[in-house]
Amino acid sequence: MTVASGDWNHHDAGVMTQPQASSIFRFYAELNDFLKRERRGREFDAVFANPSSVKDTIEALGVPHTEVDLVLVNGKPRRFDDLLRGGERVSVYPVFERLDISELNRLRPRPLRTLRFVLDVHLGQLARRLRLLGLDVVYRNDLGDEEIVQIALAQKRTILTRDKGILKHRVVDRGHWMRATDPDAQAREVIEAFDLRGSCAPFTRCLECNGILADADPGGVVDRVPEQVARDFHHFRECRDCRRVYWPGSHYDRLRQRVAGLLELPPG
Numbered sequence: 001m002t003v004a005s006g007d008w009n010h011h012d013a014g015v016m017t018q019p020q021a022s023s024i025f026r027f028y029a030e031l032n033d034f035l036k037r038e039r040r041g042r043e044f045d046a047v048f049a050n051p052s053s054v055k056d057t058i059e060a061l062g063v064p065h066t067e068v069d070l071v072l073v074n075g076k077p078r079r080f081d082d083l084l085r086g087g088e089r090v091s092v093y094p095v096f097e098r099l100d101i102s103e104l105n106r107l108r109p110r111p112l113r114t115l116r117f118v119l120d121v122h123l124g125q126l127a128r129r130l131r132l133l134g135l136d137v138v139y140r141n142d143l144g145d146e147e148i149v150q151i152a153l154a155q156k157r158t159i160l161t162r163d164k165g166i167l168k169h170r171v172v173d174r175g176h177w178m179r180a181t182d183p184d185a186q187a188r189e190v191i192e193a194f195d196l197r198g199s200c201a202p203f204t205r206c207l208e209c210n211g212i213l214a215d216a217d218p219g220g221v222v223d224r225v226p227e228q229v230a231r232d233f234h235h236f237r238e239c240r241d242c243r244r245v246y247w248p249g250s251h252y253d254r255l256r257q258r259v260a261g262l263l264e265l266p267p268g
């Protein structure tokens with residue numbers, strides 16, 4: 001008796017009506033985070049309904065297509081809607097910007113871009129940290145999945161979420177599944193993943209509404225700050241959208257330390 005493979009039970013169940021096929025898969029770099037442990041960092045056989053699209057097959061293995069930048073089938077680049085029919089060798093690569101390619105030559109020049117984000121409802125603490133760094137972040141705790149997807153499409157924003165399901169929406173083309181759970185670690189993860197250290201402009205954005213801060217005439221804001229603040233401070237900034245007033249008060253040093261902590265290079 002030979003030892004059964006992981007797919008033995010599927011063959012044995014006898015309930016499959018659609019023809020089955022299998023191919024050899026290999027996922028690279030952080031795409032392995034989505035795979036079952038025994039499938040990480042190695043080639044493995046996987047069974048799928050024949051035929052299945054590249055996209056459906058990859059997602060059935062647990063990897064949202066938004067995390068994937070390049071799929072090679074038998075060594076040739078293929079599209080998500082190309083079909084697999086069995087017997088292929090499939091190599092799946094993550095979005096290049098997220099590869100650790102510090103020791104490799106870049107395959108293409110870095111595109112000039114301004115990344116903008118829309119965050120899932122559970123990431124409020126992350127939203128404040130990213131706005132503190134000056135990043136453009138839409139966040140509301142009452143958005144549904146459909147609204148988040150629509151905002152992402154309409155405004156060309158990258159979805160950040162802890163929910164892999166939302167990244168599997170067919171229309172979503174930019175997204176990142178957050179590995180970290182601690183808000184500081186999440187902010188560092190975003191900076192690393194999208195290589196944003198040079199794109200941050202701390203203290204330029206409203207933490208509450210994402211509006212841009214502009215210098216404010218002290219005379220125009222004194223009636224909206226505590227009396228002592230109006231006496232002690234002479235430089236104010238004001239959100240262009242919600243009119244909230246900011247000044248470098250006692251919380252400022254703490255926020256500066258937080259910024260420094262979020263932007264520091266990781267050890268090693």
Ligand SMILES: [Zn+2]
Binds near residue numbers: 210239240241243
């Ligand atoms: Zn505001």
